[in-house]
Amino acid sequence: MGDLKTIPMDWYLLLSTILFSIGVMGVLFRRNAIIIFMSIELMLNAVNLLLVAFSAYHNDANGQVFVFFTMAVAAAEIAVGLAILVVVYRNTKSTDIDVLNRLKG
């Protein structure tokens, strides 16, 4: 535990902000749905990293418990999301999100 604290808190903050921003950019600018999923994972893990870091600095296990929850939920989300994607791919032979425009009002 002590090792973690050798790196200043600011670096953790900076790293996770960068990771999160990369994730947001990926979500906003990529067309491939699988890449978007990966970007979302990136955002989630950026937050996880931050939680773990704070948890360590404050000697409070709550943050790590949160991380476990996030992971479990993310796993479930990916399972459902990928299943949907498989179906989309079977129907359209593409994973490009621009084909998913049937819900136009």
Next chain:
Amino acid sequence: MLQYAALIPFFPLAGFIILGLLNKRLPKNLAAVIACGMLLISFGLALGMFMNISGQSQEVQLAPWINVGSFSASFTFLLDPLSSIFLMIITGVGFLIHVYSIGYMHDDEKHNIFFAYLNLFVFFMLVLVMASSYLLMFVGWEGVGLCSYLLIGFWFKNKAYNDAAKKAFIMNRIGDLGFLLGIILLFITFGSSDYHTIFTKANGFMSGDAMITTITLLLFVGAMGKSAQIPLYTWLPDAMAGPTPVSALIHAATMVTAGIYMVARSGILYALSPISMYVVALVGVVTAVFAATIALTQNDIKKVLAYSTVSQLGYMFLGLGVGAFSASVFHVMTHAFFKALLFLCAGSVIHGLAGEQDIRHMGGLRKKLPITFITFLIGTLAIAGIPPFAGFFSKDEILIHAYSSNKLFWALGMLGSMMTAFYMFRLLFLTFSGTYRGDSHKVHPHESPKVMTVPLIILAILSTIGGFVGVPESLGGTSQISKFLDPVFKPAQAKMMMVEGSGGVSEMMLMGITITVVLISIFAAWYMYVSRKSVPVSEGTKLPFFTKLSYHNFYVDEIYSALITKPLDKISELLKNIIENKVIDGVVNASGKVTEWVSGLMRFVQTGNVDFYLLAMVVGIALIIFLKLM
């Protein structure tokens, strides 16, 4: 022994449940036997109770019912002389009418359900007269109303019959509202709806107490509805749409006397309110005369009898109003005998003539339907009040009491009985004497089967000897019925300032006058319809003014329609056009329009472009965070 009497109503109920559930799965004969058998058992028990009652009154609690706050009511039956007489009438006459129905309804496709309804009716009627509280009486009261509705509209495929059923139900509801308000006021005043509690506490009230007067008048509104008194009488003549045994049982012998029973039961309350007594007597005597004038010109055999029922019920209320409670109950009894008899005879005639009800197309049936003729003659003599037939004693006792209370009531009552004799003999002569005026090629008049004529004969015997239980002392009798009922009515009689009886000699004189008047009008009827062979003119002929008024029921239905139904229709129409169509529909449609407009705006957001959704989401979250951190 008296304990078993509490079971009396449950046999017809069992009959109703069996017949109602199995309905068409039961063979007709078995269904009829079950229905009649149940009534016979009840009659046996009622007879046993009647023999053993000898002036006692006993309450039998069956089950608790309502227990809320200070209010409690239970299923408790009251067994006393008054209820025992009614039980005898209901089960006895009811049984005979059930037997008669076997023949009358034999070919009807809804035969079994008819008997189920009849049994249900008898059950509710028994509950009505056996109840030991106003609340339980109200249960029976509503129940008989329901059965009346079901049976008037028994042939519901005919719209006119259905309308008649609805009319009866709605008219009764108007009366029931008064009755219900009366019960509520009774509860507020006495803290209970039990007869025992109320009548005991009522002893502490002064004569003429305003609350008692209000209560009794409200109760009387209920009685007016159920017992077809002015102004709520118009449903009864229309109720003849039902099968004839129904007319006999419900609309002549039993249900319509529920009002009489209720007023007689509440005797002590009425005795405390001279105003209510006067109103009861006045409404009674006016109805008696009014209905009789209408009956004079009717041409439908059942309509004549219906108006005569209204008129006789008027006599009973006259009796109650002048304090002759036991005379009224006596008249209920004799009336049940002879009116049931007359209706069943009418049914037998209708049956023999394949559904013909118009007396202008009858005549000369004396030879063709001999048993019906003789029994009808006995019934007519009984209702006209010829001694020694039943009606004479009961009606005379009422008239004598009326005389000692108010001479005007007596005179009107006399006028009524004069007309009664006339229209009844007019009916008798037009139906049975002279020559047959119907189409003898199409219709072959024939006597009814034994199952119908035997009840007629029994009722005819009862109509002949039924009066002997109440032979007044002035004729050397002992008026046993009033002695029998004395324990019930004594407290009420004590409360009233009794006018001294008019004395034996004058009583004889009054009877003499009645008989003379009745004989004269019988002679008049004989002269017009036998000697001069006149027949009522056919439809569409111009009638003299009074005849026309009477023939059209004094246009009372039309007046009610113009005064009540039409304005109500107009108001409903107005409400429908303005409130319903404009206001309510407007609000509903407007909310739909607004939703449509808003969604029209919102649909531009749904571009179908996932990129856009994602961008919107990120910007939204960023905005929320940004605003939070501000």
